[in-house]
Amino acid sequence: MKKLIALALALLMVLGLAACGSPKPQAEQAGIQDGTYTGEGTGKGGTIKVEVTIKDSAVTDIKVLENKETQGFDKAMETLTQSIIEKNSTEVDTVAGCTLTSKGFLEAVNAALASAGATPELLKKVNATTADAAEKKDVEETHDIVVIGAGGAGFSAAIEAKMAGADVIILEKLPVPGGNTLISGAEYAAPANWLQEKENIKDNPEQMAEDMLKGGDNKNDPELVKVVANGALDGAKWLRDVVGVEWENELMFFGGHSVKRSLIPKGASGQEIIVKQQAKAKELGIKVLCNTPATELITDENGKVVGVKAEGPDANYTFKTNKAVILTTGGFGSNIEMRKKYNPEIDENILSTNSVGSTGDGIVMAEKVGAELVGMEYIQTYPICDPLTGTLLYFDDARLYGHTVIVNKEGKRFVEELGRRDVMSMAIKAQTDHCCYEIVDQNGYEQSKLEENHAAEIKYLYDNKLLVKGDTIEEVADFFKIDSTEFKKTIENYNKYVDAGKDPEFNKRSMPSKVEKAPFYVIKAVPAVHHTMGGVKINTNAQVINKDGKVIEGLYAAGEVTGGIHGTNRLGSNALADITVFGRIAGCNASK
Template identity: 60%
Template sequence: MKNFKKVVGLLLTLMMIFTMGGCSTKAGTDKKGIKDGVYTGEGEGKGGKIVTEITIKDSIIKEIKVIESHDTEGLSEAAIKEMIDKVIANNSPDVDMVSGASITTKGLMEAINSALAKAGANANNLAKVKKVEEKEEAAEQNYDVVVIGGGGAGMIAAIEAKNAGANVVILEKMSFVGGNTMISGGEFAASENWLQAKENIKDSADTHYNDTLKGGDNKNDKTLVRKLADNALAAATWLKDYIKVEFEDELMFFGGHSVKRSLVPKGASGGEITKKLKAKVDELKIPVKLNTKASQLVTNDKGRVTGVKAEKNGKTIMFNAKNGVVMASGGFGRNIEMRKKYNPKIDEKILSTNSVGSTGDGIVMAEAIGADLVGMEYIQTYPICDPLSGMLLYMDDARLVGGTILVNKEGKRFVEELERRDVISNAITQQTGQCTYEFWDENTTKISKIAENHPEEMKYLITNKLLVKANTIKEVADFFGVDAKELENTVNRYNTFAKSGKDTDFNKRGKLTEFGAGPYYLMKAVPAVHHTMGGIKIDDETHVISKEGKVIEGLYSAGEVTGGVHGTNRLGSNAMADISVFGRIAGVNAAKGK
C-alpha cells in the first residue's frame, strides 16, 4: 500500500508539471488562451544551449531573462540585450535579427518562442502595443575627439583621450563593441614581461623588434616596429593594472617568435580584454553610439579633419571634432571585393575568421581625403580554422603550447608547427584536400586547458565531425580516412625527437613534448582570412600621412585599419600589442590636437 501511494503521488506530481507547461507561478488564462506566468524555453546558440525565462501578464511580455548562454562573451551579451529590448518594446517575437550575431540571436529567438509556446502565445495573439520610437539623435553634435570604431584600438584610444582631458565619443556601426579583438584569442606579445622573469626567459625589445621585422619579410615600417617593441610591455602592464585585464599564469609560444613571450588573457579569449575595456569606457562615461556608421571625414578649407558624418536609422548626423578624429575601424577581411582588388588570390573561396564589420570602411574614407595606403596586397590567413564557417579554432591553443603535430591525409608532417602563419597556411593548401589534421594527446589537453577554456567549441567540433577523441591512434586516423599506419610512424618518430630534444625533420622551436598514452585527438582544419596587414599610412605618432607624404592634420589612426606595422605577415599576438601601443598614442595625441 505504501508503494502504491508513492507511485500515485509521483504520477500526480508529474501531471501537475506537464499541466503547468513549465510555468513557475499560478497561471490565469485570458480570452486569447495566453496564460499569465513565468515560462522557460531553450534554443541552440553558437556556443551551445541558450535558456530564457519569460514573464507574461495580460498578454504582455513583461520581462525576459537569459539564465544560460555559452556564446562569445561581449558579443552575445550585446546582441541578446538588443533582441530582448526589441521583443519587449514590440511585445512580439517577430523582430529583425542582430547583424553580426545571427547564430546567437537565432538561438535566443528559438528559446523565446519555445517559452511563449508554453503560454499559448505567439506573434499573432499577443497584445498589440504602440511601437516605442528610439530617441532621435541630434543632427549635429560637438566633441573634442571622435573615435571611429568600437573595437580594441578604438576603446583604448577613447579611454586615453578621455584621461587626457578630452570630451570623447565612440562611433560603432555594429550593435555591439569589441570588433575582431573580442573574437580573437587576445594573446599579447611583450618582451621582458612578468612571466618571462618567472621562467627565466631571456628576451628584449630588440629581439621582439627583429622577430617582427623578420616575420614581415622586412617590408615593415621600421619606425613603427621600433615603437611597437619598445612600448609593448608598458601597454600590457597598463591593461593589467589600469584596465584590470586578468592574465593567465602562463605564456604561449607563437609561430615566428624566437622566444616564448605571449601573455594569455583569462579564458584565452579576447572577450576578457574587450569586456574590461568596455567597463572602463562606461566608468569614464564615454558615450558609445551603436548602429552608427561613419560615412565621411569632413575637412576645412585648409585640409584639416574637423569631424565625421555618420548614418543612423537612415539619417545623417554630423559629429564635430574640435581636436581630432581617431580612425580605428578595423581591417577589410570580410570585404571580398576589396580583398580581390588588392590580392586576387584571396577570393570568395576562402572563408574568414573576422567580424562581419571588417569591411574596410575607414580605409575608403581616409583615401577619399588623400591618405596614402600601404601594403594592401598583404592579407594573412590563419592556418587552423573551422572548415564549415571559417571561425578561428581555440582548440589550436594546444599547438601553441608545443603539444601537437600537423599531418596531412597521408599521415605525415609537412611543416614546422610553430612556423609563421602564412608559411603554415601555404603549406596546408598544397596538401591533399587543402586541409590539415592536428594531432595531440590527453596530456596536452590538460596542459593547454582547451577543454576547460573552450568546452562548447569542443562539443561543436565533435558534433560536426571535425574533431574525434579515441583511445588509439588508429581509431582517430580511421575516423578521417587518414593513413593510420603512417600516422603511427609519424608519432613514433616525433617521440624520438622529443627524447633527444631536436626535431631533425622541421627543426621545431620550443620544447618538444613526447606523446604519451591515449586518449588521442585529431582535428580537421583549413586556413581562413584572419588579418589584413595593409591600410592607412601613419607615422609613429599615429598621424595619418597623405599621398604627398605630409601629415593630414586632425586625423590619427590605430589598429588593423593601418598598414606598415607588420609588413607581409603579422606574427601571432602582435595585434594586441599593436592596438594597445598605437591606440594609446592616438588617443593622447588626438586629445591634445598635436
C-alpha cells in the first residue's frame, strides 16, 4: 500500500510540474485558429482599428474599421494591406512619407494577431512568388504632357493642361499624392481678396510684390514676383470655382506681410487642396501613377526634352511626349547631403518639416539637360516645429491669428512674433537650449480653432510633454522650468501693449487680444528646414532656362523645384500662391 501511495504521489508531482511549466499556446501547437480578429494602434491622427481575417494561418483580408488619418495618408494602409497579404507577414516596409500612419496600422494588425493568441512569427511562411522574382517589363507610352510630381503645383498644371485639351499623365514617386502641399497648412496669400473687402483692408498686387521683394532681401527676380502677385487672386478663385476648394471665412496675418491677406482652406490643412485637386483630376480622366519615380529626362539631338524615363513597381517606363514635360517635383529640404552642398550650415543637426519626397530629384534631372540653377544656398527654416521630429506644428496657427506670445527659458520675449520666418528662426536658435516657448490663453485657443482643426496634434503634444495646460502662468512656467517671475512680468507688459495699441519692444504688427484668460497653454518648439528657395531658373512663361540664358524646349517647371521667386526667404502663405499661379501657367503653355 505504501508503495502504491508513493507511486501515486510521484505521478502527481510529475503532472504538477508539467502544469507549472509554460505550455505552448494553442496557436503555436496547431497554427492560428481561423477567424476574424480586431486590434488597435495609434497613427498620426489617433486610433486605428482593424479587423484581420485569418485562414490556414494566413492573412486573407484586413479591413480598417476606424481611423482619423489625413485623407491621402490613409492610402498607406491600402499599400500595407496588399504587402502583408502578399508576403503573409507584418515584417513589411513602412510607406515613405506616411511613417506614423504606417506604424499605427502595423501596430493594430499585430494587436489583432495577439488577440488570436498568436505572434507574427506564427503566420505561415510563403516563398517569393514568381512575380516577385520576375524581371520588370519594359513599357513605352506616348502622351502630350508628362507632369512629374503630384503635389499642388503638379495637379494645377495637369488640370489646366487637360482642360486645354491635352493628354496628360502625372508621375509620383511616393505611394501617396500630395507632397508638401498635403502636409502644409496651405494658407494662400491673395491681395485684394473678397475677405479683405469685407474687413476694409486696403491691398493690391503691387503691395504684395513689394512685401515679397523686401522679404527676399531683393534677391528675387522682380518679373517672376510680379507674375505671382498679379495672378494670386485669380488662382485662389480658380481653386474655389473650378477645383472646388472651400476657403474659411477669415484671414491669417503671416510674418513679413504688410497687411492681413492670407486665405485659409477648410480645416486649415493642405488636405482640402489636394483632396479637391485629386477629385478634379479624376473627373477629367487624368491618370496618376504613384510609386513611379522619374529617373531621367529624354532629349533629342537638338536638346529638346521629348520624354521621361521612370521606374514603377512592375515596369521600367519610357514616356514620350508630343508637347512637353512639366517638372513639379518640389525642393530638396529632406536631402541632407544636397543641403550641405549648397549651404553647409543646414546640416544633419537640423530637422525638416518637409515630405520625405523633397530630395531635389527634379533639380538634378534638369541640371543634367543643361538647366541653370539659381539661389540654391537660400534655405529657409520654419520657427515653430516639433523638437522631436521637426514636423511643423499647427498649434502655431494661434500665432498667425495674433494671439500668442513667444518667450525663452528666461521668460522674456526676444523677437517679434509676426516677424520673418528666417529672422524668428535664427533668433530662436540663439536662445538657451535653441528653443522657444509659445503661450496662448483660453480665448486665443478657442478663436484659433486649435481643438477643432488639430485635435490629433494636440494629443500628440500632450503625450510627448511638449504642451502643458495650466490655470496660472506660474504653473505652465514650472512645467518647462521657465523663469516664472520674468514670464509673468512679460505677459503683464504685453497686455499693457495691447491696451496701448503699440508694442515698444518688438513692434508686433497685430495684437488683437491679451493673454489673460485661464487656462493657459504653452508649447515648446524649435526651428526646422521648411522651404528651399533655390531651384531651376524659369521665365515668366514657366519655361526652364539653360546656362546660356536660352529656353530648354519642351521643359516647364513650377513650384518649389524652381528658384528666383522668393529670393533669400519665402513669406508664409506665398508658396500656395506660387504653385497655383505658375502651375497653371505651365499647364496652359505646355499644352499649346
